[in-house]
Amino acid sequence: MPTSRRGDGHPSPAAVSAVGLRKAYGDKTVLDGIDLHIPSGTVFALLGPNGAGKTTAVKILSTLISADGGQARVAGHDLAASPDGVRAAIGVTGQFSAVDGLITGEENMLLMADLHHLPKREGRRVAADLLERFDLVDAAKKPAQSYSGGMKRRLDIAMTLVGNPRIIFLDEPTTGLDPRSRHNMWQIIRELVTGGVTVFLTTQYLEEADQLADRIAVLNDGRIAAEGTADELKRLVPGGHVRLRFSDPSAYRSATSALGAVTRDDEALALQIPSDGSQRELRSVLDRLDSAGIEADELTVHTPDLDDVFFALTGSAAALRSDQPKEDAR
Template sequence: MPTSKKGEGVPPPAAISAVGLRKSFGDKTVLDGIDLRIPTGSVFALLGPNGAGKTTVVKILSTLITADAGELRVGGHDVAAEPQAVRAAIGVTGQFSAVDGLITGEENMLLMADLQHLPRQEGRRVAAELLERFDLTDAAKKPASSYSGGMKRRLDLAMTLVGDPRIIFLDEPTTGLDPRSRHNMWQIIRELLADGVTVFLTTQYLEEADELADRIAVLHDGKIAAEGSSEELKRIVPGGHVRLRFTDPAAYRTAVATLHEADRDDDALALRVPSDGTQRELRSLLDRLDSAGIETDELSVHTPDLDDVFFALTGGTDKHKETAR
């Protein structure tokens, strides 16, 4: 996560903040007092089950719909009082592509440049640079309807960047993409972060949040069920352990006698010792083994993954589900 250059312990300024964000549709409360603070130059991921309200959060913060209550600021601007200033500071790529398939990729880019009121020559320069950056130069003169899913998503994001926004909302940007296209999009997001851009990401892929985000929040029943770094979230779920495997039966028996809390696998000559995976706990375990003169042949640390966290927080039971909207 970014750190302040003015001194340690001083948090970086917030690119996006929300205090007490509430939104209902009819008698259904979708957001019930959401608090968020997203530092400048970071990637924030919002996870939640289908219908949890992730897209509603994006629409409110990007001024597409209004909140019922809450103090909201984006790019230093009050979302309710200064919507035009907010729109000038952000870019939004939604779940569904804004690409017009009837015109070429280049024409889509030039249309966006016109909408951003860029002078014609500058618009052409920016369009050409972004098409090259997103590896779309060869396809620029072809109708966008002929593009693959990955190419359309890249073009969609390139169009979002025409105005050089410093805050970008990506609402499930890789949904439906094959693994290669998804990884290409991840690399683009990392490059945006390296340029100092703030990214607010909603995703149905837990791996995506784990891979990209500085901080992750899980939205459930209209509230933030948990928030933290990937590693912090994984530590709140039980199930972490250290696995010790032995080839010497005598060493295994000594370890069993020493580590009373461990789960035994006599067939594999292996022990599972409960652990949160921290350096302190691992050092303590190694000290116990050394004191008893025990040599293990293999040691591996296992911590819960984001799937475990998500299902524990949202009450899901299907461990084989990949998605969580």
């Protein structure tokens, strides 16, 4: 992913950077020296099984707990030397809602405005704007305990935005939501990033990371097992291939000879060629067919999905969740 740049052409500082972050509880090492670099205005997803250290990383970077080793900067502030500067620049939405169910949605928002020391008139304006933005106006006067799960999560994020943070940590923000509410939350996250906010997201939903993240890091046993875009991570796992299907048996036989190392399916008149799914490899297959004057009736590219990546990197695909069945072709 290209480095974000300021208007003067110079690289802008990372929203979040960390080198060698470590954390242990007794003899249990939770984070074993992780490095992070997250450009401003992007979505970064930290994935991993339960107990991998995701929430611990968020707590350290949001100043809720201290690291045992390593260095980090958040919004240009050194985590150890300027924790107040970090807190002033960030918002945090944890796994468990900070919403007070005994008061109304509007009262929750005004309480946050008071905590941010906003003047009364400014606080009411900000609260009203955010309630409208998150489609909570009709429910604003109702006790928050009457809200659905999706409404509570929307209110939770709206409360986080009262202080106008430029970096938001979302720790498993859609856990427990139904698919419709989850997709609504995805749209909210996309809109935040469009507005220039940087989002640090932890999740166990594979599709969530695939849909939202500019870059993904896989955390396993306290270490970053791999990092990259979703497509780059998928290419780490063998099993990708191009499938060619023919209706003409003679074209099928000619393609078999022209392409060399292929897996044949004589009944379906289909060939399977190992491929990492890259444009370069796909062009190579097509060039070889063109040179031999052969045209396939159907071409599909099959790549490993994030399920396969997690199984390979963490040894337990079951430890992560996916909203939808795996697709054969990506």
